[in-house]
Amino acid sequence: MSSYFRPLLSLDAAASGPKLAGGCLRIVGVERIERGQPRRLVRLDEVPSDIMQRLTALRAPVAGLSMDRPRLMGILNVTPDSFSDGGKFLDPEAARTHARRMVAEGADILDIGGESTRPGAALVPAEEEIARTAPVIAAIAADAVPISIDTRKAAVASAALAAGAAMVNDVSAMSFDAAIAPLVARKAVPICLMHAQGDPATMQDAPRYDHVTLDVYDYLEARIAEAVAAGIDRSRIVIDPGIGFGKTLEHNLTLLRDLAVFHGLGCPVLLGASRKRFIGTIGGAEAASDRVPGSLAVMLHGVAQGVQLSRVHDTKEARQALSLMMAIGDHG
């Protein structure tokens, strides 16, 4: 039976234990998780050495950003229908202004998308997605922060990389368009592999898992193996459990609780929970724009679980929250 190991983490400067992924958190304990078994706290020396090595090794920089401290990824959707900012930044000039604002507010990297993947969203043809994203990327590529292209399509990723993007964020983990893997391998850029169950059009209909955390873990492990087999260097892979993508509220909460287990895959972890529906459900906020406080709470939880990249809409608020957390932990 496979065992999985979730590190218990502390930001306290007085805590002792190995550093998680060479960052600012210490591993102060470990929980062992197995299918069909009660969870159990184990000693650090009971963790297999290959897993311990993956938990502790300093991650390689992603798109030029060192991974020894938490980073903010600002969201820019150049779409008419994204659930939160749809229609606001379709005009390239408005997109550029917003991009600059997010950078001034503290975004370390921008994630630009031209296709909404919200529940129920329809597919956008590649030409349309390129027409939305490439000019915006070209316009802001000179503005000194790295850019990630949020797409499932190789043609869109290729046009974005040519326009100046430095990373690919694929919410289908290369399962939508097989041509994305060889492209990323050839261009030697980082790729984020995200877990999703089903397609955006139907994914929220009836998501089911045997064990949500371990199913997502196994899926990501298999996708990493696939990426490596396609020639993508493991050091260029970022992973994401895909909050809200084919998950019920309970699935989301379980994944957030268990988040640190994913460090066992040895890659930087990205978390995208900003303004998502479960925040509105628990926080009593129907409008996406009213979900900022809950989004910050989830982001800080993620950072406390060692998340290296937090994908956020509200860069100013996120930067302030993160600065306070790091200063109190004496990591400012």
Ligand code: HH2
């Ligand atoms: N969430 C969304 C889009 N892309 N990428 C990653 N890696 N992780 C996520 O959680 C994630 C993502 C959905 O949010 P948003 O871009 O705000 O909305 P929409 O898909 O409607 O454009």
